[in-house]
Amino acid sequence: MTIxxxxxxxxxxxxxxxxxxDAWQRLAGPGxxxxxxxxxxxxxxxxxxxxxxxxxxxxAALSPYAADxxxxxxxxxxxxxxEAVHRVRTDPSRITERWVRGLxxxxxxxxxxxxxxxxVAIITALDTLDHALGRAIRPLPxxxxxxxxxxxxxxxxRDLAWVATVAPDAIPAGELNPYSVHxxxxxxxxLGLVPQEVFNFFDLDVELYLKDHEIRDFAHEYRAISHPxxxxxxxxxxxxxxxxx
Amino acid sequence: MVxxxxxxxxxxxxxxxxxxxxxxxxxxxxxxxxxxxxxxxAGLGDAAFVDVCATVASFNAVVKIxxxxxxxxxxxxxxxxxxxxxxLGIEAFHAP
Numbered sequence: 038m039t040i041x042x043x044x045x046x047x048x049x050x051x052x053x054x055x056x057x058x059d060a061w062q063r064l065a066g067p068g069x070x071x072x073x074x075x076x077x078x079x080x081x082x083x084x085x086x087x088x089x090x091x092x093x094x095x096x097a098a099l100s101p102y103a104a105d106x107x108x109x110x111x112x113x114x115x116x117x118x119x120e121a122v123h124r125v126r127t128d129p130s131r132i133t134e135r136w137v138r139g140l141x142x143x144x145x146x147x148x149x150x151x152x153x154x155x156x157v158a159i160i161t162a163l164d165t166l167d168h169a170l171g172r173a174i175r176p177l178p179x180x181x182x183x184x185x186x187x188x189x190x191x192x193x194x195r196d197l198a199w200v201a202t203v204a205p206d207a208i209p210a211g212e213l214n215p216y217s218v219h220x221x222x223x224x225x226x227x228l229g230l231v232p233q234e235v236f237n238f239f240d241l242d243v244e245l246y247l248k249d250h251e252i253r254d255f256a257h258e259y260r261a262i263s264h265p266x267x268x269x270x271x272x273x274x275x276x277x278x279x280x281x282x
Numbered sequence: 283m284v285x286x287x288x289x290x291x292x293x294x295x296x297x298x299x300x301x302x303x304x305x306x307x308x309x310x311x312x313x314x315x316x317x318x319x320x321x322x323x324a325g326l327g328d329a330a331f332v333d334v335c336a337t338v339a340s341f342n343a344v345v346k347i348x349x350x351x352x353x354x355x356x357x358x359x360x361x362x363x364x365x366x367x368x369x370l371g372i373e374a375f376h377a378p
Contacts, residue, residue, distance in 0.1 A: 040332065048329045053336060129349035137352060154350045162343035169307045169335035171319055199352030224344065227351040238347065245340035260337075261329035265294045267337050273304040274341035281372075282348035282355060 042170050056244035057166070060159055060237070061175070067183035069231045070149045071156070074180035078113045079122055079153055080160040081177060085110030086126040101131050117145040118153060125157045130279035137199040148189055148230055151200055155234035162241060193230050203229040220249035224282065246271070299325050300334060307338050 038054050039046035064080055066073045086092050089109040095101040101124070108123045121140050124132060141147035164174055192207040205221040208214050215232035219225055219239040228234045243249070247267065251259045260267060292301070299321045306318035323331045355363070367373060 047332050049332050053332075125346050125350045129346045132349050132352075134352055137350070151351070154347055157350075158343040158346045161346060162339045165307070165342040166335055166339035168315075169303075169319075169338050170332070171316070197353065202353075223353040223356050224348060227347050227353040238343075242340050242344060245336040246344075260333040262326065262333050262337070263295070266296065266300060266334075269292055269294045269297055270300055270304055270334060270337040271341045273301050274308065274338055275345055277304065277308045278342065278345040278349075280345035280348055282345070282353060 040170070042172055047170075050244070053244040056241045057163065060163060060241040061178055063237050064156065064159060065178040066181045067185050068152050068156075068237075069233050070146075070152045070185050070187060072180070072185060073183060075114070076152075076156050077177050077180050078111065079118070079156045082108075082110045082112075082114060082119055082122040083126045083157045083160050084164065084174070086123040089123055089127070092123050092127040096128050101128055115144065117143060118149070121145060121150060121153055122157055125154055126161065130281070134199045141200055147200055148187075151228060151230045152234055155228050155231065155238050158238055159241060162238075162245060166245070190230065190232060197223065198227055200227075201230045202226045203232070219243060222249070296322075296325050303334060304338055307335075308342060 038049055038051040040049040040054060041047075064076055066076075068076050071079070086108070091104060091106045091108050094104040094106075098104055108119050110119065110123070112119065114122070117140055124136070137150070141150045145153075167174055190203045190212060191209050193201040193203050194207075195201045197204075203215070203226070205216050205226075208216075213232045215229050215235035216225055218236065225235055225239065228238060246252075247259060251257070255264055258264065262270075291297070294300070299318075303315075303318040303322050306315040309315070319331070322334055326334070354360070
């Protein structure tokens with residue numbers, strides 16, 4: 038299978054191409070706490086954040102709280118949601134527990150915040166891939182109708198992260214197990230409050246990066262680049278993002 | 283540190299080319315990115331280029347989940363990195 042870059046066909050794993058298309062489709066459909074049109078509004082706002090003057094001012098300031106004002110962008114979402122999208126997209130490394138609690142415990146709500154984070158991460162991944170490849174940023178798809186399910190996991194508690202998560206051994210029978218496919222490391226648990234988002238993000242991410250069991254399987258190479266090369270890229274990208282985790 | 287900066291020899295094949303590409307992808311200079319893109323393709327080939335781009339995409343995204351939810355390091359990872367984190371004094375930057 039190939040992907041086209043400016044008229045040139047480059048070889049690509051079918052599983053990667055499939056995961057990319059699935060991710061685009063899932064962005065447009067109803068989520069657990071947001072409608073499809075709202076999820077696309079989050080994605081559109083995340084794109085706008087990259088040219089937002091307030092975000093640029095904050096990014097350059099010693100503290101992101103030194104500048105106040107209105108974010109540039111479509112402005113379809115609530116003020117709290119817009120603030121969350123812009124901050125997660127442009128300055129995540131300086132996010133604090135106090136800031137998250139202010140949104141999660143406020144009008145936005147914890148579950149909607151977690152799903153918003155996932156949507157921002159997914160559109161970031163998709164757009165970064167196209168940017169890296171040299172492809173034009175893809176137009177957002179049309180939203181699909183439908184209502185969010187609004188199902189909060191029964192045993193979600195705030196004991197691991199700044200948002201509630203679900204421990205792997207605390208999932209009741211009959212409830213969607215978000216860790217059944219990709220594992221239950223803390224990065225998976227980060228989205229566990231909205232189980233479907235664990236699948237939505239990591240179904241894509243394991244094709245961009247590696248499946249959990251492949252990461253430390255140094256006896257095999259799963260990509261056209263080696264484990265050391267993958268980890269060099271991963272480390273450099275994480276360092277440039279100033280990510281603690 | 284293998285990911286420290288450009289110009290530092292990582293010991294990873296094509297490490298300098300890969301590091302320059304990541305920097306260009308996440309930076310503002312379109313010309314630098316075009317140059318870095320050509321260097322990756324010339325050095326590693328088309329299939330590798332796609333996987334390089336995919337890895338950059340993954341780690342430009344997953345960091346946002348980690349940072350926006352405040353998940354901690356796993357205990358095993360914490361133990362493995364204790365020495366280097368102490369040497370860097372990074373814990374002093376913990377934000378409330």
